[in-house]
Amino acid sequence: MRGAQFRTSETVDFLVVGSGAAGGVMAKELAVAGFSVVVLEQGPYLTEQDFGHDEIKYAVQNALTNNTKLQPITYRKHENEVAKPLKAIEYGRQVGGGTVHFTANYWRLHESDFNERSIYGEIPGTSFADWPIRYSDLEPYYTKAEEEIGISGLGGANPFEAPRSKPYPLPPMPVKSSGVLFERGAKKLGLHPYPAPVAILSQPYRGRGACAHCGMCELFGCEMKAKSSTLVSVIPIAEKTGRCEIRPNSYVRKVETNAKGHVTGAIYFDEQKREVFQPAKVVVLCANGVESSKLLLMSKSKLFPQGLANSSGLVGKNLMWDNGTESCGLFEHPLNEFKSVQVTRVLQDYYDADKRRGFYGGGAIDARFDFYPAGFALSGMPDDVPKWGIDFKKAVGQYFTRTMTLLAHTTSLSMERNNVSLDPELKDAWGLPGVRITYDWHPDDVTNMKWLVEREREILQAAGAQKVWSFPVEPAEVNVMPSRHLMGTCRMGIDPRRSVVDSFGHAHDVKNLFIVDGSNFVTSGRQQPTATIQALAYRAAEHIAERARAGDLG
Ligand SMILES: Cc1cc2nc3c(=O)[nH]c(=O)nc-3n(C[C@H](O)[C@H](O)[C@H](O)COP(=O)(O)OP(=O)(O)OC[C@H]3O[C@@H](n4cnc5c(N)ncnc54)[C@H](O)[C@@H]3O)c2cc1C
The missing domain is CATH 3.30.410 (Cholesterol Oxidase; domain 2)
Incomplete structure (x- = not known):
């Protein structure tokens, strides 16, 4: 057994949905801070022994990514078109999420990324906006992510990079x-x-071996543990605390709420497709820039008729793309x-x-x-x-x-007309609506x-x-x-009418719900979002732990 095991009758402190770039960091930070954590991950728990070098299996047959035979996706360019089945988005679907098979480019945003709207002005037809934070708010968390995850690079070599407080922990x-x-x-x-800068070890680091230069990074899992996925960097630390359970093959279909409008836990399908309810004091969605929105839209109730945390109507909107x-x-x-x-x-x-x-x-x-x-x-x-x-x-x-x-x-400009919604016709292998992408x-x-x-x-x-x-x-x-970079569908902001969450991923509408993943982005940067997703997750986790300790989230 790897970590803790909780009974589904037990109310845990935190329920994290998704174990990818953000979910892995969130699980580790909250468990180390002393909280009980269950992570529900729809995909399997694979390790380095399970990975191989078969191009057809990994690049064509979706061994590590979302499989549209099981979870169909439809795509259309405009709202007035009927969407057609198409694998318009691709993401990692196992413990570690996208960080298991990603190419591992690990770029910080620039200072200007956070206030481009102020610099360049309004762009008609778009929802181009400034972020509610600045680079200096995130810098300490970029540094923490680089150290904990294990990044190789040469600080200062890029004359255009934003100021950094520490060099990369590993040479390029x-x-x-x-x-x-x-x-x-x-x-x-x-x-x-x-x-x-890459999330791949140029030298042995924290008990993991250096890269063996096999050439199979993008789309493949690493047999050497040299790719710094959350699977091999932070998730083992979370499990070691004895307070975190990673529960694979657990596909969440609804976040439940009570009469006060607080979340109470989530309903998921287990490996045998049985419906299970896991209660929790706080829910953190880290299911990525498409699936977190889908889950919120599926979590409608009398109090939240447009979908959970969606009083702004912006859940699913402003999808930004891997251009x-x-x-x-x-x-x-x-x-x-x-x-x-x-x-x-x-x-x-x-x-x-x-x-x-x-x-x-x-x-x-x-x-x-x-x-x-x-x-x-x-x-x-x-x-x-x-x-x-x-x-x-x-x-x-x-x-x-x-x-x-x-x-x-x-760049990919944010526009409300580009969005994630529930397909009215197509159902997945569990009977849930397929994702419909309009972009x-x-x-x-x-x-x-x-x-x-x-x-x-x-x-x-x-x-x-x-x-x-x-x-x-x-x-x-x-x-x-x-598109492999999924950003923007639960954007952060100060105004609850123009955003879904605050800068810590706290849902404006729900006291004990957080959404922390690629969906929080306000602008797209120049792609390679994972470093920023993880820096935001470290920052949010610190805030969430403080609020929970103060009894603010109950
Ligand atoms: C081939 C490829 C190459 C890439 N290369 C790079 C790169 O070089 N640099 C870069 O920055 N980015 C890259 N990316 C993108 C990167 O993988 C993502 O930006 C990043 O992983 C997103 O982090 P996240 O935490 O938002 O979500 P994810 O890492 O996608 O994690 C979400 C997790 O939630 C799980 N989940 C979703 N819905 C549910 C549900 N209902 N119930 C339970 N679990 C659920 C998913 O299975 C997944 O494990 C690449 C992606 C791909 C596909």
């Missing part, structure tokens, strides 16, 4: 061929590449990019929006190769290579070892992506690529589906 990962070529091209253009663009370069000599971590160099010269460009938006560009062999052969090569036969085989042999890519991670790109998001493709191509050409090709950015055929 060794540079790969793509990083060397990226540096060569970027420096020729006067840009400032720097070693990528980005990708260009590839073919080089004369083998790069053998299939080895080691996906990303070793980044640049943030284009991060800030700039009014002179004529649109809002910015991005950061990283050098990587995140294709595995089958995926590359099917969709990674340029259009002019043969599609079958001996010439196709030859092309795969030539391109796979000699290609690198540049990926720009770009269309703001024109500035698209212009920004097109502008950044040109920047990627310049760098690849300056690096000496023999051939450069880019993937389309037109929304009609956009290559970023499914």
Whole structure:
């Protein structure tokens, strides 16, 4: 047995829904603070012995991500369309959530991210707003997250980064061929590449081994425990307290409330699909930027007819998306990019929006190769290579070892029309409504992506690529589906009419309910939200523990 075991007749101090980036941190902080904690996680409890290197199993058959055969999703661009089944979003579905199989880029936001609305002004048709906190409020928690989770990087190497109070706890990962070529091209253009901060151990750390450079980070679990998921960093500490139970295969369908409008616990389906009620004094939703909203919308009652914590009508609204663009370069000599971590160099010269460009938006560009062999052969090569036969085989042999890519991670403007709702028709394998995603790109998001493709191509050409090709950015055929960065559907703010939670994730409408995950974001930054999700979780957990000790949440 790993941690505590509570009876479902026992009222625990905290019920945490979801054990991913935020949920793992929340569980650890609350258990270490002395509270009893049950974490309900819909996915299984896998460990390093369960992980493997099978591309089809992990990249195609959803071994670690949400499976639309069991939990269907529909997508439409606009409210007036009928949504069609499509895997529009992708997230980790096991203990550790997205941190188990993510690529592990770990970026802090910039100071300007917190007040872009004040800097750039109103953008018509959007809900572009400032955050209710500033970077300085979060800085100590970024530092804590980097230390506790285990991040490798080189503080101060990025001239555009926000001030930091401590260096990264681990040195950066060794540079790969793509990083060397990226540096060569970027420096020729006067840009400032720097070693990528990643949640992967460059050296042994706190009882875990260093990265073995197997090359299977994105979409795979790490057999070395070198990827700093919550599964291997904070969850074991939570369990060790003897006060935290991680309960896998527990799919929450409703947060229950009483006549006073307080939450009392949650109803979930166990592994045998039996309905179980777990009572708790306080509920913290950490189910991610889509599933927390879905759960609130499903938790309607007489007192909360629009869904729980939804007096503003904003639960599910302002969904922000994983926007980005990708260009590839073919080089004369083998790069053998299939080895080691996906990303070793980044640049943030284009991060800030700039009014002179004529649109809002910015991005950061990283050098990587995140294709595995089958995926590359099917969709990674340029259009002019043969599609079958001996010439196709030859092309795969030539391109796979000699290609690198540049990926720009770009802004996604918040708009109420982009949202999560309950599909009126489609049901999942438990009889619950499927998630319906409504999302269309703001024109500035698209212009920004097109502008950044040109920047990627310049760098690849300056690096000496023999051939450069880019993937389309037109929304009609956009290559970023499914979205993996889920942000904004329970945004934080001061005004309860314009936001769902305060800056600690406290629901404006419910005394003992918190929502702490990617849904709290007010703006999208330039993607890679996990560092900020975890910093926010550390900050919220400290506040929640203080309020609970003071008897404020009962
Ligand atoms: C392939 C891939 C690569 C990525 N790479 C990066 C990267 O390099 N850098 C970066 O910053 N981000 C990356 N991300 C995104 C990152 O994984 C997420 O931003 C992050 O994990 C979100 O944290 P969270 O706490 O909001 O939710 P999650 O980590 O998604 O955790 C939510 C948990 O809640 C569980 N859950 C949901 N609903 C229920 C329910 N009803 N009942 C019980 N449990 C439930 C889920 O199963 C999940 O385990 C990547 C994502 C993917 C898919």
